[in-house]
Amino acid sequence: MSLQQTADYFLFAANSNNAPITNKKLQKLVYYAQAWSLALNNDKLFDEPIEAWIHGPAIRALYSRYKKYSYYVITETPKKPELDDKTTKLLDNVWAVYGKYDADYLEILSHNEQPWLSARGNIGNGDRASSPIDTDLMRTFYAGLLKSVKA
Numbered sequence: 001m002s003l004q005q006t007a008d009y010f011l012f013a014a015n016s017n018n019a020p021i022t023n024k025k026l027q028k029l030v031y032y033a034q035a036w037s038l039a040l041n042n043d044k045l046f047d048e049p050i051e052a053w054i055h056g057p058a059i060r061a062l063y064s065r066y067k068k069y070s071y072y073v074i075t076e077t078p079k080k081p082e083l084d085d086k087t088t089k090l091l092d093n094v095w096a097v098y099g100k101y102d103a104d105y106l107e108i109l110s111h112n113e114q115p116w117l118s119a120r121g122n123i124g125n126g127d128r129a130s131s132p133i134d135t136d137l138m139r140t141f142y143a144g145l146l147k148s149v150k151a
Helices: 003-016 023-041 060-069 085-098 103-111 114-120 135-150
Strands: 051-053 056-058
Touching (some): 003 023, 023 056, 023 085, 023 135, 051 114, 056 114, 114 135
Antiparallel strands (some): 051 056
């Protein structure tokens, strides 16, 4: 699977549900998809690094692809990518849980989670940075959330 297929899935879902999606929201959905894939399947959906930017987790290549929309709704309408059942189920679940929230809520949520906080370290809240978010920490953190829910 590729980064673009992951993004296309969420853009398709947003269009199908008449739910506006911005670059910032797309970044967070793709981040959570990667996080839950790591936690549930011990597998990455894509290889591009996720960085701890001011407004939360971001993938530079994805940001560059959609930056022309600024903070406006992305109007592209890709076709639904052909994915295996396991991946489709994962992305459906990520959309069901996180897709109903706006970008600002998802930013706040990610800012309160260990993977982003650890990558930011002592970097000030308003300071730019491109520190990578550790995928092993993502796996451990989100798997830990599952354990706390099951307990």
